[in-house]
Amino acid sequence: MAKKKSCESCGTKSDAVETMPDPMTTALYPEATDHDEMTLCPPCATARFEES
Numbered sequence: 001m002a003k004k005k006s007c008e009s010c011g012t013k014s015d016a017v018e019t020m021p022d023p024m025t026t027a028l029y030p031e032a033t034d035h036d037e038m039t040l041c042p043p044c045a046t047a048r049f050e051e052s
Helices: 023-028 042-051
Strands: 018-021 037-040
Touching: 018 023, 023 042, 037 042
Parallel strands: none
Antiparallel strands: 018 037
């Protein structure tokens, strides 16, 4: 059984939590290739993107 990841922002543990490039810096600087990796649930990833 795979271990569920924990969201960096809200702490939710779920199969939906994914490691991804930072949604905020990806939106602000799409040409950059060195975005930090973040582990976020879908609602927190959306919220971080909308903050940008």
